[in-house]
Amino acid sequence: MSTNLLELTGVHTHIGAYHILHGVDFAVPEGGVTMLLGRNGAGKSTTLRTIMGLWPASQGELRFQGRSLKGVATPDIATQGIAYVPESMGIFTDLSVKENMVLAARKARNASELDSQRLDWIFSLFPALKKFWLYPAGKLSGGQKQMLAVARAIVEPRALILIDEPSKGLAPSIIRNLIDAFGELKRQKTTILLVEQNFMMAKALGDTVAVMDNGRVVHRGAMAELAGDEGMQQRLLGLSLGAHQ
Structure with missing residues:
Protein backbone atom coordinates (compact mmCIF):
# COMPACT_ATOMS: atom_id res chain seq x y z
CA MET A 1 0.00 0.00 0.00
CA GLY A 81 9.52 20.36 -1.10
CA ILE A 82 6.26 21.34 -2.78
CA ALA A 83 6.45 23.01 -6.20
CA TYR A 84 3.48 24.75 -7.83
CA VAL A 85 2.88 25.39 -11.53
CA PRO A 86 -0.13 27.74 -11.72
CA GLU A 87 -2.46 27.98 -14.70
CA SER A 88 -0.84 31.37 -15.45
CA MET A 89 2.55 29.52 -15.57
CA GLY A 90 4.22 32.08 -13.30
CA ILE A 91 7.32 32.64 -15.42
CA PHE A 92 9.22 35.95 -15.60
CA THR A 93 8.73 37.08 -19.19
CA ASP A 94 11.42 39.78 -19.13
CA LEU A 95 14.08 37.33 -17.96
CA SER A 96 15.84 34.71 -20.06
CA VAL A 97 15.07 31.00 -19.83
CA LYS A 98 18.38 30.60 -17.99
CA GLU A 99 17.55 33.35 -15.48
CA ASN A 100 14.12 31.84 -14.86
CA MET A 101 15.71 28.50 -14.06
CA VAL A 102 18.29 29.99 -11.72
CA LEU A 103 15.61 31.87 -9.80
CA ALA A 104 13.65 28.63 -9.32
CA ALA A 105 16.68 26.79 -7.90
CA ARG A 106 17.03 27.43 -4.18
CA LYS A 107 20.60 26.12 -4.09
CA ALA A 108 21.99 28.05 -7.09
CA ARG A 109 22.98 31.70 -7.29
CA ASN A 110 23.95 31.48 -10.96
CA ALA A 111 23.68 29.04 -13.85
CA SER A 112 27.07 27.48 -13.13
CA GLU A 113 25.71 26.26 -9.79
CA LEU A 114 22.76 24.40 -11.33
CA ASP A 115 23.01 20.61 -11.19
CA SER A 116 24.40 19.92 -14.67
CA GLN A 117 23.17 16.32 -14.79
CA ARG A 118 19.67 17.33 -13.79
CA LEU A 119 19.73 20.18 -16.30
CA ASP A 120 20.72 17.76 -19.07
CA TRP A 121 17.84 15.53 -18.02
CA ILE A 122 15.43 18.51 -18.21
CA PHE A 123 16.77 19.34 -21.67
CA SER A 124 16.09 15.75 -22.71
CA LEU A 125 12.45 16.29 -21.69
CA PHE A 126 12.17 19.78 -23.20
CA PRO A 127 14.83 20.27 -25.95
CA ALA A 128 13.40 23.69 -26.85
CA LEU A 129 14.61 25.10 -23.53
CA LYS A 130 18.21 24.30 -24.42
CA LYS A 131 17.76 25.88 -27.86
CA PHE A 132 16.28 29.07 -26.37
CA TRP A 133 18.38 29.11 -23.18
CA LEU A 134 19.38 32.76 -23.58
CA TYR A 135 16.10 34.00 -25.08
CA PRO A 136 13.69 36.19 -23.08
CA ALA A 137 10.97 33.89 -21.78
CA GLY A 138 8.32 36.26 -23.07
CA LYS A 139 9.36 35.46 -26.65
CA LEU A 140 8.67 31.73 -26.27
CA SER A 141 5.56 30.12 -27.73
CA GLY A 142 2.73 29.15 -25.41
CA GLY A 143 3.86 25.54 -25.36
CA GLN A 144 7.47 26.50 -24.69
CA LYS A 145 6.39 28.74 -21.82
CA GLN A 146 4.52 25.82 -20.29
CA MET A 147 7.62 23.65 -20.67
CA LEU A 148 9.63 26.33 -18.87
CA ALA A 149 7.05 26.54 -16.09
CA VAL A 150 7.28 22.78 -15.52
CA ALA A 151 11.08 22.83 -15.83
CA ARG A 152 11.27 25.49 -13.12
CA ALA A 153 9.26 23.22 -10.83
CA ILE A 154 11.63 20.28 -11.34
CA VAL A 155 14.97 22.13 -11.56
CA GLU A 156 15.65 20.60 -8.15
CA PRO A 157 14.10 17.40 -6.76
CA ARG A 158 10.71 18.08 -5.18
CA ALA A 159 8.61 15.81 -3.01
CA LEU A 160 5.34 16.97 -4.60
CA ILE A 161 4.46 18.96 -7.71
CA LEU A 162 1.09 20.71 -8.08
CA ILE A 163 0.24 21.49 -11.71
CA ASP A 164 -2.83 23.45 -12.81
Whole structure:
Protein backbone atom coordinates (compact mmCIF):
# COMPACT_ATOMS: atom_id res chain seq x y z
CA MET A 1 0.00 0.00 0.00
CA SER A 2 1.25 3.49 -0.88
CA THR A 3 1.83 6.05 1.84
CA ASN A 4 -0.24 9.20 1.50
CA LEU A 5 2.14 12.10 0.96
CA LEU A 6 -0.61 14.74 1.20
CA GLU A 7 -3.97 14.54 2.97
CA LEU A 8 -6.83 17.05 2.97
CA THR A 9 -9.55 16.55 5.56
CA GLY A 10 -12.67 18.71 5.76
CA VAL A 11 -10.97 21.69 4.09
CA HIS A 12 -13.02 24.87 3.69
CA THR A 13 -11.75 28.00 1.95
CA HIS A 14 -13.35 31.44 1.91
CA ILE A 15 -12.27 34.18 -0.47
CA GLY A 16 -13.73 37.38 0.87
CA ALA A 17 -17.45 36.80 1.25
CA TYR A 18 -17.39 33.73 -0.99
CA HIS A 19 -17.31 30.20 0.41
CA ILE A 20 -15.43 28.25 -2.30
CA LEU A 21 -14.37 24.92 -0.77
CA HIS A 22 -16.92 23.04 1.34
CA GLY A 23 -15.13 20.28 3.23
CA VAL A 24 -12.68 18.88 0.68
CA ASP A 25 -11.42 15.38 1.50
CA PHE A 26 -8.87 13.42 -0.52
CA ALA A 27 -5.34 12.07 -0.34
CA VAL A 28 -2.37 12.03 -2.72
CA PRO A 29 -0.44 8.73 -2.54
CA GLU A 30 3.34 8.97 -2.66
CA GLY A 31 5.09 8.18 -5.93
CA GLY A 32 2.09 8.43 -8.26
CA VAL A 33 -0.04 10.87 -10.23
CA THR A 34 -3.33 11.97 -8.70
CA MET A 35 -5.75 13.67 -11.08
CA LEU A 36 -8.05 16.39 -9.73
CA LEU A 37 -10.95 16.59 -12.17
CA GLY A 38 -14.26 18.43 -12.37
CA ARG A 39 -16.27 20.92 -14.33
CA ASN A 40 -15.17 24.56 -14.60
CA GLY A 41 -15.69 26.35 -11.31
CA ALA A 42 -15.72 23.15 -9.24
CA GLY A 43 -12.93 24.43 -6.97
CA LYS A 44 -9.89 22.62 -8.38
CA SER A 45 -7.59 25.64 -8.73
CA THR A 46 -8.71 26.95 -5.34
CA THR A 47 -7.72 23.60 -3.86
CA LEU A 48 -4.19 23.88 -5.24
CA ARG A 49 -3.88 27.46 -4.04
CA THR A 50 -5.12 26.44 -0.60
CA ILE A 51 -2.51 23.68 -0.40
CA MET A 52 0.17 26.27 -1.21
CA GLY A 53 -1.17 28.69 1.40
CA LEU A 54 -1.96 31.35 -1.17
CA TRP A 55 -5.58 31.26 0.03
CA PRO A 56 -5.66 30.02 3.64
CA ALA A 57 -8.00 27.25 4.69
CA SER A 58 -10.68 28.59 7.02
CA GLN A 59 -11.44 25.14 8.41
CA GLY A 60 -10.15 21.59 8.17
CA GLU A 61 -6.68 20.09 8.00
CA LEU A 62 -3.96 19.78 5.37
CA ARG A 63 -1.07 17.44 6.17
CA PHE A 64 2.07 16.96 4.09
CA GLN A 65 4.43 14.16 5.09
CA GLY A 66 2.45 13.99 8.34
CA ARG A 67 2.98 17.69 9.17
CA SER A 68 0.22 20.28 9.19
CA LEU A 69 0.30 22.95 6.48
CA LYS A 70 -2.48 24.99 7.99
CA GLY A 71 -1.30 28.51 8.73
CA VAL A 72 2.13 27.88 7.16
CA ALA A 73 3.33 30.69 4.86
CA THR A 74 3.68 29.92 1.16
CA PRO A 75 7.51 30.30 1.06
CA ASP A 76 7.80 27.88 3.97
CA ILE A 77 5.51 25.40 2.21
CA ALA A 78 7.77 25.60 -0.83
CA THR A 79 10.87 24.89 1.25
CA GLN A 80 9.24 21.67 2.46
CA GLY A 81 9.52 20.36 -1.10
CA ILE A 82 6.26 21.34 -2.78
CA ALA A 83 6.45 23.01 -6.20
CA TYR A 84 3.48 24.75 -7.83
CA VAL A 85 2.88 25.39 -11.53
CA PRO A 86 -0.13 27.74 -11.72
CA GLU A 87 -2.46 27.98 -14.70
CA SER A 88 -0.84 31.37 -15.45
CA MET A 89 2.55 29.52 -15.57
CA GLY A 90 4.22 32.08 -13.30
CA ILE A 91 7.32 32.64 -15.42
CA PHE A 92 9.22 35.95 -15.60
CA THR A 93 8.73 37.08 -19.19
CA ASP A 94 11.42 39.78 -19.13
CA LEU A 95 14.08 37.33 -17.96
CA SER A 96 15.84 34.71 -20.06
CA VAL A 97 15.07 31.00 -19.83
CA LYS A 98 18.38 30.60 -17.99
CA GLU A 99 17.55 33.35 -15.48
CA ASN A 100 14.12 31.84 -14.86
CA MET A 101 15.71 28.50 -14.06
CA VAL A 102 18.29 29.99 -11.72
CA LEU A 103 15.61 31.87 -9.80
CA ALA A 104 13.65 28.63 -9.32
CA ALA A 105 16.68 26.79 -7.90
CA ARG A 106 17.03 27.43 -4.18
CA LYS A 107 20.60 26.12 -4.09
CA ALA A 108 21.99 28.05 -7.09
CA ARG A 109 22.98 31.70 -7.29
CA ASN A 110 23.95 31.48 -10.96
CA ALA A 111 23.68 29.04 -13.85
CA SER A 112 27.07 27.48 -13.13
CA GLU A 113 25.71 26.26 -9.79
CA LEU A 114 22.76 24.40 -11.33
CA ASP A 115 23.01 20.61 -11.19
CA SER A 116 24.40 19.92 -14.67
CA GLN A 117 23.17 16.32 -14.79
CA ARG A 118 19.67 17.33 -13.79
CA LEU A 119 19.73 20.18 -16.30
CA ASP A 120 20.72 17.76 -19.07
CA TRP A 121 17.84 15.53 -18.02
CA ILE A 122 15.43 18.51 -18.21
CA PHE A 123 16.77 19.34 -21.67
CA SER A 124 16.09 15.75 -22.71
CA LEU A 125 12.45 16.29 -21.69
CA PHE A 126 12.17 19.78 -23.20
CA PRO A 127 14.83 20.27 -25.95
CA ALA A 128 13.40 23.69 -26.85
CA LEU A 129 14.61 25.10 -23.53
CA LYS A 130 18.21 24.30 -24.42
CA LYS A 131 17.76 25.88 -27.86
CA PHE A 132 16.28 29.07 -26.37
CA TRP A 133 18.38 29.11 -23.18
CA LEU A 134 19.38 32.76 -23.58
CA TYR A 135 16.10 34.00 -25.08
CA PRO A 136 13.69 36.19 -23.08
CA ALA A 137 10.97 33.89 -21.78
CA GLY A 138 8.32 36.26 -23.07
CA LYS A 139 9.36 35.46 -26.65
CA LEU A 140 8.67 31.73 -26.27
CA SER A 141 5.56 30.12 -27.73
CA GLY A 142 2.73 29.15 -25.41
CA GLY A 143 3.86 25.54 -25.36
CA GLN A 144 7.47 26.50 -24.69
CA LYS A 145 6.39 28.74 -21.82
CA GLN A 146 4.52 25.82 -20.29
CA MET A 147 7.62 23.65 -20.67
CA LEU A 148 9.63 26.33 -18.87
CA ALA A 149 7.05 26.54 -16.09
CA VAL A 150 7.28 22.78 -15.52
CA ALA A 151 11.08 22.83 -15.83
CA ARG A 152 11.27 25.49 -13.12
CA ALA A 153 9.26 23.22 -10.83
CA ILE A 154 11.63 20.28 -11.34
CA VAL A 155 14.97 22.13 -11.56
CA GLU A 156 15.65 20.60 -8.15
CA PRO A 157 14.10 17.40 -6.76
CA ARG A 158 10.71 18.08 -5.18
CA ALA A 159 8.61 15.81 -3.01
CA LEU A 160 5.34 16.97 -4.60
CA ILE A 161 4.46 18.96 -7.71
CA LEU A 162 1.09 20.71 -8.08
CA ILE A 163 0.24 21.49 -11.71
CA ASP A 164 -2.83 23.45 -12.81
CA GLU A 165 -4.17 22.71 -16.33
CA PRO A 166 -0.84 22.49 -18.19
CA SER A 167 -2.42 21.55 -21.53
CA LYS A 168 -4.86 24.47 -21.70
CA GLY A 169 -4.74 26.13 -25.11
CA LEU A 170 -1.85 24.01 -26.41
CA ALA A 171 -1.53 22.12 -29.69
CA PRO A 172 -1.92 18.31 -29.60
CA SER A 173 1.79 17.79 -30.37
CA ILE A 174 2.79 19.91 -27.37
CA ILE A 175 0.29 18.08 -25.16
CA ARG A 176 1.87 14.79 -26.21
CA ASN A 177 5.29 16.21 -25.29
CA LEU A 178 3.96 17.12 -21.84
CA ILE A 179 2.43 13.66 -21.39
CA ASP A 180 5.79 12.10 -22.23
CA ALA A 181 7.59 14.42 -19.79
CA PHE A 182 5.12 13.78 -16.97
CA GLY A 183 5.34 10.08 -17.74
CA GLU A 184 9.10 10.23 -17.20
CA LEU A 185 8.58 12.04 -13.88
CA LYS A 186 6.09 9.32 -12.94
CA ARG A 187 8.62 6.58 -13.75
CA GLN A 188 11.01 8.31 -11.38
CA LYS A 189 8.34 8.11 -8.65
CA THR A 190 7.78 11.87 -8.53
CA THR A 191 4.47 12.57 -6.80
CA ILE A 192 2.18 14.82 -8.84
CA LEU A 193 -1.24 16.37 -8.19
CA LEU A 194 -2.52 17.38 -11.61
CA VAL A 195 -5.57 19.48 -12.46
CA GLU A 196 -6.48 18.84 -16.07
CA GLN A 197 -9.37 19.13 -18.53
CA ASN A 198 -7.68 17.07 -21.25
CA PHE A 199 -8.91 13.56 -20.59
CA MET A 200 -6.40 11.90 -22.87
CA MET A 201 -3.75 13.23 -20.48
CA ALA A 202 -5.80 12.22 -17.43
CA LYS A 203 -6.21 8.66 -18.67
CA ALA A 204 -2.58 8.34 -19.77
CA LEU A 205 -1.05 9.59 -16.52
CA GLY A 206 -3.46 9.21 -13.64
CA ASP A 207 -3.10 6.52 -10.99
CA THR A 208 -5.76 7.87 -8.67
CA VAL A 209 -8.44 10.50 -9.16
CA ALA A 210 -10.56 12.87 -7.12
CA VAL A 211 -13.54 14.51 -8.83
CA MET A 212 -14.83 17.84 -7.53
CA ASP A 213 -18.21 19.52 -7.90
CA ASN A 214 -19.38 22.72 -6.21
CA GLY A 215 -16.40 22.88 -3.88
CA ARG A 216 -16.65 19.27 -2.71
CA VAL A 217 -15.01 15.98 -3.66
CA VAL A 218 -17.79 13.77 -5.02
CA HIS A 219 -15.70 10.78 -6.10
CA ARG A 220 -12.36 9.23 -5.17
CA GLY A 221 -10.81 6.13 -6.66
CA ALA A 222 -8.58 4.62 -9.31
CA MET A 223 -8.21 6.59 -12.54
CA ALA A 224 -8.48 3.35 -14.52
CA GLU A 225 -11.92 2.70 -13.02
CA LEU A 226 -13.20 6.13 -14.10
CA ALA A 227 -11.56 5.85 -17.53
CA GLY A 228 -13.32 2.52 -18.14
CA ASP A 229 -16.81 3.56 -17.04
CA GLU A 230 -18.53 5.97 -19.44
CA GLY A 231 -21.63 6.12 -17.26
CA MET A 232 -19.55 7.30 -14.33
CA GLN A 233 -17.81 9.85 -16.55
CA GLN A 234 -21.15 11.22 -17.71
CA ARG A 235 -22.54 11.34 -14.19
CA LEU A 236 -19.51 12.98 -12.58
CA LEU A 237 -18.13 15.12 -15.39
CA GLY A 238 -20.92 15.49 -17.91
CA LEU A 239 -18.89 13.95 -20.72
CA SER A 240 -17.16 10.79 -21.84
CA LEU A 241 -13.44 10.14 -21.87
CA GLY A 242 -14.05 8.10 -24.98
CA ALA A 243 -14.86 11.28 -26.87
CA HIS A 244 -11.38 12.62 -26.08
CA GLN A 245 -9.16 9.82 -27.38
